[in-house]
Amino acid sequence: MRRTRDGRPGNRRRPVQVSIAAKLGTLVVVSVFITTGLVLVALRTKTELRFITVFSVIASMLITQFVAHSLTSPLDEMNTVARSISHGDYTRRVSGVGRRDELGDLASTINRMAEDLEAVDRNRKELVANVSHELRTPIAALRAVLENVVDGVSAADPETMRTALKQTERLGRLVETLLDLSRLDNGVIPLKARRFEVWPYLSGVLKEANLASAQRRGTGSGGQHTRTDVHLHLDVSPPELTAHADAERLHQVVANLIDNAVxxxxxxxxxxxxxxRGLQPESLDLEVMDEGPGIPEQERHRVFERFNRGRAPSPHGPGSDGGTGLGLAIARWAVDLHGGRIGVAESSRGCRIRVTLPGAPRTSA
Incomplete structure (x- = not known):
């Protein structure tokens, strides 16, 4: 049974293939028939044998040249495409995939290889961009704490050092996830889900967001917002609310949603x-709302795509940077990893993004 490219069985019949060996055998048979026919003509018409020999050689050479060209032309194209692939150009494709012989199979194989290499190269670039995006927040927060200590703004007391240590530990955990991120597309990244209290957890995420924003404003670094005039408000009900999720992955979700909203x-x-509280035990319904221009309805299905920066005008000036377009894509990836849902919800003002996490899995009795 024939299988499709994704490995599933298909119902289409495989086209009858004619091998190159069969084509060469046909060439020999045709040459023999031509020579035999010319010899019979010579015997009946009393034509000299030397003329018959010359005609036979010319006819055989023409047929051989035609067959040789049909075999070597796709090989030359494959060689050109393979050379381009070796130089890092994965966009070239072989055009001879319609042939029903070994060369057609080889052309299809080369095209599939080019597509796979192009996908690997694209995933590698996206991985570097994702990691850079995620490392920026703890580095900025850690730098803010240390600069405040050096400048005498805050004392090097245990509380300040604990804040710096927390950011250092988070930075270390993010570095350790590099291997996990490289396996993102294979869906084998493990979740380290645990039960935690939502209020102190989200309060810490908001505090880190304020530290990172203040640091970017002080250094004048680009590529992210430098807003310190936006007020962050936390609303958790009931106050003792608990959830069951991977805290590190959820941090990626909340931090990126806050960054986008600010x-x-x-x-x-x-x-x-x-x-x-969600519908299931220890599930969580989370919303991040802002007072900006919102997201047009026709753009809502694209906001979670990688490198999508949207078309809505910025409310704080046309020269502001829209970011890399990775934050919401990372948030969606982390939510999908939990088996949850993320999307743009209806709102009378601004933008409202809703996240639903399923909570602790049920255990059979």
């Missing part, structure tokens, strides 16, 4: 992080 907030705007 970037698109108006001057002195308000970003609200709201958490509620």
């Amino acid at each position: 970037k698109h907030s108006p001057p002195h705007g308000r970003v609200t992080v709201r958490a509620r």
Whole structure:
């Protein structure tokens, strides 16, 4: 049974193939028939044998040249495509995939190899961009704490050092996830889910977001928002709410949603992080809301795509940077890893992104 490219069985019949050996055998048979025919003509018409020999050689050479060209022309094209692939150009393809012989199979194999290499190269670039995006927040927060100590703004007391240590530990955990991120597309990244209290957890995420924003404003670094006029508000009900999830992955979700909301907030705007209990045990319904221009309905299905930076105008100036377009893509990836859902919800003002996490899996009795 024939299988499709993704390995599933198909119903189409495989076209009858004519091997190159059969073509060469046909060439020999045709040459013999031509020579025999010319000899019979010579015997009946009393034509000299030397003329018959010359005609036979010319006819055989023409047929051989035609067959040889049909065999060597695709090989030359394959050689050109293979050379381009070796130089890092994975966009070239072989055009002879319609042939029903070994060369057609080879052309299909080379095209599939080029597609796979192109996908690997694209995933590698996206991996580097994702990692750079995720490392920036703890590095900025750690730098803010240390610069405050050096400049005498805050004392090197145990609380300040604990904040710096927390960021250092988070940085180390992010570095350790490099191997996990490289296996993202294979779906084999393990989740380290645990039960935790939502209020202190989200409060820490908001505090880190404020530290990172203040640091970027002080250094004038580009590529991210430098907003310190936006107020972050946390709304958790009930206060003792608990959830069951991978805290590190959830941090990626909340931090990127907050970063996106702050970037698109108006001057002195308000970003609200709201958490509620879900329908399942220790499940979580999370919303991040801002007061910006919102997301047009026709763009909502694309906001979670990688490198999508949207078309909505920024409420705080046309020259502001829209970011790399990776934050929401990373948030969706982390939510999907939990088996949850993320999407843009209807809102009368601004943008409201809703996240639903399923909570602890049920155990059979």
